[in-house]
Amino acid sequence: MSTVTITDVAKHVGVSVATISRHLSGFTVRNEEKIRQAIIDLNYRPSAAARNLKSGRTGIIAIVVPDITNPFFASIVEGAEGAVGEDRMILLVNTGDSRQREEKALAQLFGRVDGVIMAPLTEDEEGPSFFSQFGLPIVFVDRVTQDGEKFSTALTDNAKGATIATNHLIALGHKKIAMISGPLSTTPGKKRADGFKASLKESGLPCQYFIESDFSEEGGYAAMSALLEREDAPTAVFTANNLMTIGALHALRDRGVAVPNQISIIGFDDLDFAELINPPLTVIARDARLQGALAMELMIKQLTNGASTQPEHSMVDVQLVERGSCAPPREMQTIAFNKVDR
Amino acid sequence: MSTVTITDVAKHVGVSVATISRHLSGFTVRNEEKIRQAIIDLNYRPSAAARNLKSGRTGIIAIVVPDITNPFFASIVEGAEGAVGEDRMILLVNTGDSRQREEKALAQLFGRVDGVIMAPLTEDEEGPSFFSQFGLPIVFVDRVTQDGEKFSTALTDNAKGATIATNHLIALGHKKIAMISGPLSTTPGKKRADGFKASLKESGLPCQYFIESDFSEEGGYAAMSALLEREDAPTAVFTANNLMTIGALHALRDRGVAVPNQISIIGFDDLDFAELINPPLTVIARDARLQGALAMELMIKQLTNGASTQPEHSMVDVQLVERGSCAPPREMQTIAFNKVDR
DNA sequence: AGGTTATCTGCAATCGTTATCAGTAACGAT
DNA sequence: ATCGTTACTGATAACGATTGCAGATAACCT
Incomplete structure (x- = not known):
């Protein structure tokens, strides 16, 4: 001792x-x-402290995420953990969706870590980037800030994912398609919303069921409830992340709405238990662990090559996992019936 | 720069x-x-490094967990994060269930952090505690090592939880009750198994469906599959943690076994989506966030009071959350039927 | 044995900060 | 004018490791 x-x-x-x-x-x-x-x-x-002082290196890489209990970010962290290598460690910072804590953390991190992998809360930054003032190597994962181009990034192909999801619903015959979106101030929020809207427009459908929510379970619940209360309720809904999907499913369950009989639902991000619920959930999936690993690799590359390194941008693919929560709209039958009726 | x-x-x-x-x-x-x-x-x-060197303090507390993607540990971390205060940060180490990485991490942590909150992989430690050699303040969370008494701990009332679960199944009339247990080398694994066995014995039931697994989803799947293949399959099963519960549910689903009609299931640890699956899952729940916060409080107390502090032991309570996955065994009806038959 | 390398060694400076200690200025009281 | 007190300041020695430099030892060759 x-x-x-x-x-x-x-x-x-x-x-x-x-x-x-x-x-x-x-x-x-x-x-x-x-x-x-x-x-x-x-x-x-x-003594690590003495070594740090001499060498200027700490052997620690920070990962800053908005919410570690979100399985997606947990997987990002795990992926990064796996790629960090023998001689470095990971410092986790959970900002709890608070901009204040994010700022404070970044300031405290300076000098304590060799670099920061982060998923920033928002893209909206007034003036020159908040992050430039710290001379820290930064890699953005999943989300970027306005001037994100200047840093390396490991993102998801959000637009593609949203497009696939929306087109899937359209192909099934849905006309009244809702989206429970994330905050448009975040990268994935904006990109997924854009993809959704573009797909609707391309098919000549109006965008009349768009709700901007907050990526939280509660937000998903509230948004779904609001949709269900509308006179002319949608027949399908695309939820923009895992937590909101869970919230939406809770809302559907609480109101006894049958899936996919009365409403179809497709979520962004797979869930551990997607197969266990009834019906099994159709989702847009991606490899979060890989994304975390990619971010870490970019960081390590930057650290070893020195500050002169050009920023690199990597992107993980998305794919549709069809299970059972999407089906043709009930109106299809009604319309057919009407036609016969005449 | x-x-x-x-x-x-x-x-x-x-x-x-x-x-x-x-x-x-x-x-x-x-x-x-x-x-x-x-x-x-x-x-x-x-410069943080220079300050550390002078003061001997780093302002960083490490949390060492076996698997960050396990929602339980994620919540522990979140709880600890919330209690860490303004002037300290958290260093997360994910050992990925590898004893080797755990040792290495602990060695690397020395000098880099002021204290370690950890959930050790196993209680089995040959010789004097491995941890004593590091002069680091340690608080055990969820799990302890053999000589855990010498350190502060923040545990769950595992025995009570297992007893409640088992008695719940017994009260419903089950006689053939299985347990898919965690490793007996871990604190929660051992304590929950003990509680299960004690409850059976108290009710005069034999313990013939006990499987020691590994707290993983795959382990739960395999164990459940094994149970179902037995000629005289159990009518109820108690799964010792969240991941194994998920695995078991997958196995049940894959084989088309109806819950709770053909088999009842109760899990330790609540799940986000417990209400979403069909039928909603009955579980033993506890407040993981609180547990993480308690651990952090004990650590901070130890740090501020100096090494002289007596170890303290806190324990979070458990409770039964009845949903719909447990029902009386089918044999009840069969037996009645048989009697009439004769 | 003598000369030339090739290895290894100790001294001391250095990293950026804090703590100690002696010192100086300001001010009021005598 | 002198003294005592208060309130601040600057020089300097740590903290524990790394590293360039010069010197010492060993190894090698003729």
């Missing part, structure tokens, strides 16, 4: 501190064996 | 470094305003 330093080891062996230091950094020294033994006997551990 | 030090600020203002340092630590100095301005102009940020 005592604080045994390199000097103690040197004295114990009878050599200078320089020799011990050299041994530690892998040089061959004369009393190799004696030193090794002394280190064990004294239970010596080099 | 540049590396502006306290000396630069001192020169810029025309005072000594000592004055700047004093200003930074809150003393009143003469050129207050000038200094403040210089700090902004030069964009000076005190």
